Structure formats: structure tokens, C-alpha cells
Amino acid sequence: MVKVTVDQLTRIEGHYRIDTQVNEEGVITEAQSMGLMLRGFERFLQHQDPRDAALLTQRICGVCPTSHSLAATNALDQLFGVEDAVPKDALVVRNIHQGLNTIASNTTHIYVLWGTDLANPAYRDLFGNFGDTGKAVWDELLRRFAPISYRLNGVDIPVGVSYAAAIREKRRLHEAISLLGAKMPHSVLAHVGGVTYGPTLADIGQLASYYWQVMDFVENFALGVSPETWIENTRFASSPQKAVNFVVERLQELTAASLVSKDFSHAAGWGDVPLLAAFGSELIGEEVLGLPASMKLDRTGGYSNPDTIGYLSYGVFFKPEDGDGYDPTSPPGSRVISSGYMDGNLKLHKFDHRKISESIAHSFYVDSEADRFPWEGVTEPEPEPDEIDYSRGTESRYSWIKAPNYDGMPCELGPLSRMLIMEDPLIIGLAQLFRENGYPAINTYIRMLARAQELLVVASELLKWVTVDLDPGGKFAVPTDLSMAKDSEGMGLWEAPRGALGHWVATGPDSRVTLYQAVVPSTWNLAPRNTAGVPGPVEQALLGNRISAAENALGVDYTNPVGIFHTARSFDPCLACAIHTIDLTGKEKERVRVI
Numbered sequence: 252m253v254k255v256t257v258d259q260l261t262r263i264e265g266h267y268r269i270d271t272q273v274n275e276e277g278v279i280t281e282a283q284s285m286g287l288m289l290r291g292f293e294r295f296l297q298h299q300d301p302r303d304a305a306l307l308t309q310r311i312c313g314v315c316p317t318s319h320s321l322a323a324t325n326a327l328d329q330l331f332g333v334e335d336a337v338p339k340d341a342l343v344v345r346n347i348h349q350g351l352n353t354i355a356s357n358t359t360h361i362y363v364l365w366g367t368d369l370a371n372p373a374y375r376d377l378f379g380n381f382g383d384t385g386k387a388v389w390d391e392l393l394r395r396f397a398p399i400s401y402r403l404n405g406v407d408i409p410v411g412v413s414y415a416a417a418i419r420e421k422r423r424l425h426e427a428i429s430l431l432g433a434k435m436p437h438s439v440l441a442h443v444g445g446v447t448y449g450p451t452l453a454d455i456g457q458l459a460s461y462y463w464q465v466m467d468f469v470e471n472f473a474l475g476v477s478p479e480t481w482i483e484n485t486r487f488a489s490s491p492q493k494a495v496n497f498v499v500e501r502l503q504e505l506t507a508a509s510l511v512s513k514d515f516s517h518a519a520g521w522g523d524v525p526l527l528a529a530f531g532s533e534l535i536g537e538e539v540l541g542l543p544a545s546m547k548l549d550r551t552g553g554y555s556n557p558d559t560i561g562y563l564s565y566g567v568f569f570k571p572e573d574g575d576g577y578d579p580t581s582p583p584g585s586r587v588i589s590s591g592y593m594d595g596n597l598k599l600h601k602f603d604h605r606k607i608s609e610s611i612a613h614s615f616y617v618d619s620e621a622d623r624f625p626w627e628g629v630t631e632p633e634p635e636p637d638e639i640d641y642s643r644g645t646e647s648r649y650s651w652i653k654a655p656n657y658d659g660m661p662c663e664l665g666p667l668s669r670m671l672i673m674e675d676p677l678i679i680g681l682a683q684l685f686r687e688n689g690y691p692a693i694n695t696y697i698r699m700l701a702r703a704q705e706l707l708v709v710a711s712e713l714l715k716w717v718t719v720d721l722d723p724g725g726k727f728a729v730p731t732d733l734s735m736a737k738d739s740e741g742m743g744l745w746e747a748p749r750g751a752l753g754h755w756v757a758t759g760p761d762s763r764v765t766l767y768q769a770v771v772p773s774t775w776n777l778a779p780r781n782t783a784g785v786p787g788p789v790e791q792a793l794l795g796n797r798i799s800a801a802e803n804a805l806g807v808d809y810t811n812p813v814g815i816f817h818t819a820r821s822f823d824p825c826l827a828c829a830i831h832t833i834d835l836t837g838k839e840k841e842r843v844r845v846i
Contacts, residue, residue, distance in 0.1 A: 252280070255798060257815050258287075261824050262364050263314060267777065268641075269789070269819055273798050277807030279814070282786070282793040284777045285641055286652035293630040296767040301330060301736055301756055302443055308754065308769060309437045312825055314359070317352035317428065318747035319769070320441040321345055322754040325579060327443035330741030330756055331731045335576035340725030341445035342569040342577065343716050346587075347458070348431055348440055349568065349745075350713040354465065355424035356748035357666065357706040360823045362417035362523075365699065367398040368816045369527070370411065373800035373808070374546070375403075381543040387513040388530060394516075395523060413472050413523050420468045427461040430454055445728030450721060458717045466710065473703065475522030476501070482711050485704065491680030498677065499539060502529050506540045524703050531696050534688055547802045552698060552792045552818035553691025557595025559785050561660045562668035563775070565602070565753065566590030567746035568712065571720040580604055581744045587712055588746065591672035592657055597682060597692065599672065604744060607753065609770060610654040613647070613779040615639050621782045622656075625755040626740065628768035645780060654778040654787060655770050661781060663788040664750020664772045665823065667693070667701040670708075677704055695792075698821045736762040747772050749823045776822045792818050 252275075258268035266288035272281040292308055299307075304323040309316035324345075328334040369392045378385035378392075395413040402408065425435040431448060432438025440446050450458070469478050488494035505520050506529065515521045529536050529545075536545035554560045568587035569577055581590045583601055590602035605624070612621045615633040623629060633639055633648075641649050654661070662668070670678040678701050686692040736758050743754040750772030757766040778787030786794070793815065797803040800813040 253809055255809055255812050255815070257812060257819070260815075260819055262367075262820075263825070267824055269793070269815060270641075271793060271798070271812075271815065273807075273809065275807075277798045277803045277809075279793050279796045279798060281645065282790045283645060283649055284652070284779060284787055284789045285650045286777065287641070289632060289651050291630075292769060293628070293767050296756075296764050298763050298765075300733065301327060301741075301758055301762070301764050302733070304754070304756060304764075304767065305441050305443070306437070306439065311769065311771070314436075314825060315352060315356055315747045315749065316436040317348055317432075317438060318745060318752050319754075320438065321349055322743040322745040322747075322752045322769075323756075324441040324443060324743065325745055326741040326743030326754040326756045327736075328741065329579045329743070330739045330758065331443050331735045332739070333444045333729050333731060333735075334579050336729045337445055337576055338726040338729065339571060339574050340449070340722050341727045342575075343571050343721045344431065344446045344448075344450065344727065345441065346568045346571075346716050347713065347721070348428065348438070348446075350709050350716065351424050351428045353709050353748050354706055354713070355421050355428075356823075357702050358417050358424075359421055360748070361699070361702055361706075362396070362414050363398070364823065365817075365820045366396045366523075367411075367414065368813065368820065369396045369546075370398070370401065370408075371800065371811070371813050371816070372403055373805065373811055373813050376805055377544055377546075377801050383513050384510060384543060387509075387515055391515045391521070391526065395526075412517075416468055416472050420465050423461055423464060427458055430457060430461075442728065444731045445726075447728070449725070449727040450723055452723050455717060455721060455723060459714070462710075462714055462717065469707070469710070472517065473523050475505075475517065475520045475525055478707055478710060482707050485677040486675060486708055486711070488676040491676045491683060494676035495680035495684055498525075498528060499535065501525065502535070502540055505529070506542065524700070528700060531699070534685065534690055538688075544804075545801065546817075547804070548696035548699070548817060549685055549690050549694045550802055551796050551814060552695030552821055553693050554595060554791050555795055556791075559661065560595045560788060560791055561657055561662040562593040562597075562671055563602075563657050563662040563664055563751050564588065564591055564669045564672045565604075565744040565746055565751040567669075568709075571716065579742055579744065588669050588673050588708075590744070592662070593668070593671055594660075597671065599674075604742065604753075606658040607770065608656050608659075609774075610656060610781040612654070612782040613645070613649060614653050615648055615651050616653070625742075625753065625768040625770055626757070626766070628755065628766065630768070645786075648779075650779040652774055652777055652779060653770075654781040655775045656781055659781075659783070661778060661785055661787050661791070662751075662775055663693075663792075663822075664775045665698075665702070666705040666748070667698045668750065669746065670701045670705055675701075675704060675708065695818050695821045702823075733762045749773060749825055750775060771825075773822075773825045777824055789819055789822055789824075792822075
């Protein structure tokens with residue numbers, strides 16, 4: 252048995268480590284997901300003006316601050332008792348704000364945080380065994396996805412054209428967000444009772460211009476066909492089978508030409524998504540299309556036991572046709588992307604926020620209760636440094652991340668869960684196809700295609716919000732006063748790009764915060780074992796994985812664990828969100844709410 256550690260795993264910031272035990276066949280037999288640092292927003296928001304939460308909690312994460320500001324603001328709407336009165340146009344602006352951030356974040360993850368592993372030299376060796384066709388595929392992967400400052404065998408590699416283009420589009424999307432929120436990250440748009448700014452007609456025109464420029468990137472780089480064509484034949488397909496058939500038939504057309512020409516370029520119609528769709532899957536690439544090799548991502552990142560995993564969405568994006576106000580409990584069907592819980596056998600259930608809890612059984616916290624609901628949440632770090640030991644194994648405590656559960660079940664969050672729960676035909680169809688052919692229904696391949704699919708689903712709604720639903724002459728806020736928050740509670744259920752995001756806040760007789768809990772997507776996805784000893788989603792998804800590229804097709808290479816990279820990074824880890832902050836001075840103990 253060999254211990255293989257990836258530390259740090261993420262490309263945006265550190266504090267996250269994965270320890271694995273790998274057998275002599277290169278199969279992961281044990282995995283530990285470890286948050287190595289702490290977050291303290293729950294603690295320093297104590298006794299603060301609750302309205303500050305919409306600004307301060309954005310500092311939890313610079314990648315998805317928009318989501319935190321909106322989750323906090325939704326919680327404040329209920330805290331102040333105005334959730335039924337928030338104007339329709341304010342809700343539309345919140346949709347636009349979140350929609351722009353979702354597209355930017357999904358793009359960043361696909362191209363910068365995950366996609367660069369497609370330029371791993373293991374794929375040079377894999378595809379290099381298949382003559383001119385294999386060489387052409389490798390050259391295309393390197394040309395598109397090579398990151399900044401990349402060297403292979405002492406040779407500087409030009410930055411990938413798709414990678415560079417994605418960064419330009421992220422900047423454009425941040426400019427669009429700043430048009431509404433004054434800056435990005437950490438906008439000042441969201442506010443209890445509405446938003447702080449009502450867009451003008453000129454703003455609407457500028458937002459539409461930004462949108463069409465981003466869609467040019469989607470067509471010319473990501474898809475190779477117009478976004479409208481893709482969405483019409485996938486999202487709005489009459490059945491899952493027809494959605495899958497559209498993609499497969501498109502790939503068959505591209506493959507028939509390129510196996511002759513040895514041209515897999517953008518110019519030949521190979522968008523980045525079709526390239527991954529063809530060469531990422533053994534089932535589709537090798538068995539259906541007859542390609543000589545694939546990355547076999549449809550065999551990795553799944554769950555061996557469907558009885559120990561679920562898929563969760565709180566729901567996101569208000570429906571403009573519903574008018575003013577909203578239900579903070581997010582009942583099924585009340586939002587554009589619906590709330591819901593899907594069990595490991597892909598059976599859909601009604602979402603109930605009262606089933607959310609967090610376990611600290613394997614985390615560095617102290618509490619008389621191992622599991623608490625957010626309304627009763629306690630964030631009291633382990634005060635003894637000698638007790639903070641990452642080497643004691645899975646039976647002990649090993650992470651600063653808590654372990655959230657839904658009705659006692661670990662859950663995967665993010666685009667895949669949202670697309671499954673909203674029953675997107677393409678993603679449902681792919682899951683059915685894999686299961687029917689003996690592959691894991693949920694895997695790394697479908698997780699990444701779901702992220703791309705969600706980007707297009709949100710983009711199609713975004714244009715409507717900007718050009719149809721938003722009235723520049725409308726109302727954008729209702730008046731509020733701090734006294735309205737006296738002895739109150741509020742819950743903000745929302746979706747960050749990485750998954751379900753919840754903020755819970757309570758106040759005392761002076762309207763100041765007495766409790767604040769933020770249960771964030773990476774806390775769910777990267778969780779350690781829960782009180783029952785069930786591993787978190789990333790831990791489960793790594794078990795049984797081959798550690799090296801393409802299911803160890805080239806042998807076992809412990810020094811280049813591409814299997815860990817692809818699977819763990821497919822969850823889009825964000826440790827700034829998942830970690831907590833510690834105070835060893837003892838001065839802040841009075842800020843912990845007594846239950």
C-alpha cells in the first residue's frame with residue numbers, strides 16, 4: 252500500500268489536502284478530505300448590525316462573493332419581515348447579478364481550474380500510441396488548455412487559446428457585474444428589501460452587449476455551434492434520448508471527417524465541449540464513435556454505494572412572472588432552477604430545509620452535540636493545539652471542515668445536482684445511458700458536462716431577464732429599519748456556482764446578531780466523515796478510482812495522480828468557503844451563542 256497525498260489540491264488558493272491509500276494495482280482504497288485552515292465569519296458577525304452581513308460575508312470567497320451577498324440578503328429579507336414585499340424588478344436584478352457570476356465561475360472552473368489537467372503529459376503518452384490521429388488530439392489539447400507558465404521537457408508551451416479566451420470572458424463578465432454592483436469582487440448591490448441600484452436603459456443595452464460578446468466565445472470556442480442550437484436540442488429536447496442523440500450525432504459527424512483529415516481544431520467544428528465529450532468518455536468515444544483511445548472519465552468519480560450519497564439543490568433564480576416577494580423556504584417549482592433532493596438511485600424527493608444539519612464528529616470543533624441544525628449552530632474551535640493532528644486516521648478528527656447532511660445523508664452539490672433535479676434532458680439522458688451500459692451513472696465526465704450545460708441554461712435565461720423582464724422604471728427596494736429585526740430569525744437559501752448555499756441569522760432585543768451560520772457548498776462536497784462514519788462526497792468519489800491517467804492505461808504512476816486531480820477538482824473545491832477561523836486569545840468567547 253502506498254500513501255499518495257495531494258497538497259494543495261486547488262489552483263485558486265490552498266488549505267486543502269487529500270490523503271489516499273493506493274494498492275499495488277493503483278486503486279484508491281481510502282481517501283481523506285482535509286481542510287487545513289479555519290473560517291470565522293460566524294464568530295465575528297456576533298453582536299454586529301445584521302445588515303453588514305450582505306457585505307462582510309462576500310469576503311468568505313472572492314470567486315463567488317455574489318452568491319454569499321445574495322444568500323445573506325435573502326436571510327435578511329426574512330429577518331426584517333419583508334420577504335413578501337421585495338419588488339419584482341429587484342428580484343430580477345438579483346437574478347442578473349447571480350447569473351453573470353454563475354457563467355463567470357463555471358467558465359473559470361472548466362478552463363482554468365479543471366481543464367488545464369487535459370494538458371497533462373500523461374495524455375501525450377496515451378494518445379501518442381495511436382499514430383497521427385493520437386498526435387493530432389494531443390496537439391489540440393495542448394494548444395487549447397495549456398496554462399500560463401507551462402513547460403514540458405524544458406520547452407515553454409504557449410498559453411492555451413481556449414484558456415486565454417476564457418480569462419478574457421471572465422474579465423468581461425466582471426465588468427458587467429460591476430455595472431450593477433459598482434465593483435467585482437465584493438459588489439455593493441444586494442441589500443435587505445431589494446437592491447441598491449436600479450439599472451437604466453443604457454445599462455440594459457450595455458448588459459446585452461456584454462452578453463452577446465460572451466456568447467461569441469461560447470459559440471466559437473466552447474460549442475462549435477450556436478448556443479441557441481445547442482439549447483434547443485438539449486435543454487428543450489422532447490426526451491432525454493433525443494438530447495443525447497443530438498450530441499452523439501454531432502460527434503459522429505465531426506469524427507467521420509477528422510479521422511480522415513487528422514484535424515480536430517476549432518476551425519474543423521470541434522468546440523471544447525465536443526472535444527471533451529468525444530475523448531473524455533470510453534463509452535461514447537471508444538464504443539460509439541470508434542475512437543482509438545479516451546480518457547475514460549466516465550469510469551471515475553462515481554459512487555459505489557447509492558445508499559450513502561444524495562444530490563441536493565436549494566433552488567435559485569426567482570421567477571419574474573410571480574411578481575413581488577418570494578417564499579424563503581424555496582418550495583419545489585418556485586424558482587427557475589428548482590429545489591429538490593435526489594437520492595443515490597436518482598429518485599427525486601421534495602426539499603425540506605428542516606432536514607439540514609452539520610456534524611463535527613471528525614472535525615476540529617468542540618460541542619456537547621455532534622450534530623446540530625443551523626438554527627442551533629455552534630462554531631467553537633478546538634482550543635488545544637496538540638489535539639489538532641491530521642495524522643490520526645479516519646477514526647479520529649482530521650479536518651477543519653464540518654460534515655453537512657440532509658436527513659443524515661452526505662450530498663453532492665453543484666451543477667450536476669441542479670441539472671439532475673431540474674431534469675435537464677441531456678444530463679438525465681447521459682446518466683441513463685451510462686447506467687444501462689454498466690458504467691457509473693454519476694461520474695467525473697457527466698459532472699463536467701453538467702457544468703457546461705448549466706452555463707448555457709443560465710445564459711438563455713439571462714438574456715430574457717435583461718431584455719424582457721427588467722423594467723428600468725420599476726421599483727427596486729422597500730424601506731427597512733433596524734428595529735424591524737428585533738428578536739427575529741432569517742434564512743437565506745440560494746445556490747452558488749459550486750452548489751447549495753445557506754445563511755442563517757438570528758437577532759436579540761437590540762436587533763444585533765446573536766447567531767450566524769453559513770453552510771456552504773464546499774463544506775458539503777469536501778466534508779470529512781459524518782457522525783455515522785459515512786465519508787463525504789469527494790472521499791466517496793475517490794474510492795475505487797485508478798490513480799493514473801485513463802484508468803492506469805499506461806501503468807501506475809504514483810508521482811502523477813491524474814485520477815485524483817480529475818475527480819477531486821471536478822467538484823470545483825473552494826476552501827475559502829469551507830474553512831473557519833480560530834481565536835486562541837480567549838477574548839471572543841462571549842461571542843458564541845449559548846444554546
